[in-house]
Amino acid sequence: MRLSCQQEDLQRALGYVSRAVSRKSTLPVLGNVLLSAEGGRLKLAATNLEIAITAWADATVEEEGTITVRSDLLTEFVASLPNDSVSIELDRRTLSVAVSCARSKAHIKGIGAEDFPTLASIGDTEPTARIDPAEFREAIGQVAFAAATDDSRPVLAGVLAEFEGASLTLAAADGFRLSVRRCDLVEPSRESLSIVVPARALQELARIIGDLEEPIDLAVTPNRSQLLVRAGSIEFLSRLIDGHFPDVRHIIPQTYGTRMVVSRDEFLAAARRAKLFAQSNNDVVRIQMNPGDGELDPGFATISAQAAETGDNEDHLEAQVEGPQAHIAFNGRYLTEVLSVMRSNEVALEMTSPNAAGVFKPVGSDDFTHVIMPMVIGT
Structure with a gap:
């Protein structure tokens, strides 16, 4: 193997694939x-057997070949080089790679x-669907955080992805909350199917596609064991979780007794202040919804928290x-x-009872x- 490429192209590609490198594996490779x-x-490619990332860099190839080298060492060395042409040459006899740039x-x-x-x-598999990277990244951010962080129930550590027609629905739940987001596909899905993708894998994918603009291809292998994603010059692979995800349609309440609409920014700021005091009391934040007397007085909400050791606070x-x-x-x-x-200026909170x-x-x-189970407290 003998080639040359630009330092910035090589550094960028190494930055992508190094995210998939295993840090604790007993297998040195x-x-x-992979070069x-x-x-x-x-x-360039790397894998930890959970996810794999492949990236390509433009290069002048004089002799084809392949080798694997330590990711951390190569990445840090290339990052320290000047923005110039980098030459890479493999000595097949010693399996040593010579990397040179300037002096x-x-x-x-x-x-x-x-x-x-x-x-x-993905070149070996027909794409299942195409989606806008910005919308996909936002959807992942609105869903993946609600997945379970332990593996006691492996399927809950994943995100359900349902392809149907021109839409993709993502859902995650950890037993205490459920988050569901529907996305529009650039092109209708070739088939209707449901898969469960590890939440950590999707969060890593969201970081990779952060600055992309062109639609990305999603493909599920025929045996339903892997999700493949092609995003520009990058390919991302994740194993899938085998298991039955809860029926989210049965979890979401369809009716409500009280509904409030409030400014998202004000609600978030008040919740953050209450959370400071709630930390000493099992993180309990109380919400009281008070109806008004008519159009001129639509009502108000009280966000509060109290703890015997720290004090209390209240926002109206x-x-x-x-x-x-x-309440x-x-x-x-x-x-x-x-x-x-949430990205809207206003949010709605719907409820039927303090225990629902x-x-x-x-x-x-x-x-x-988004559905959250309440904390049952005294009146």
């Missing part, structure tokens, strides 16, 4: 990045590519309250997290729904 000179480009040169010991796992490519917010006076309490972290990911789930929705849009 999983701590390496493969083929088809007039340099292909700097290094030899990095490698491991043969035959020990590196074989990765599926202007709100449009429909229905009888009601409910939520975990302060759950409350601030959902309000942080509360439903959060953006006002003016029906593509996002």
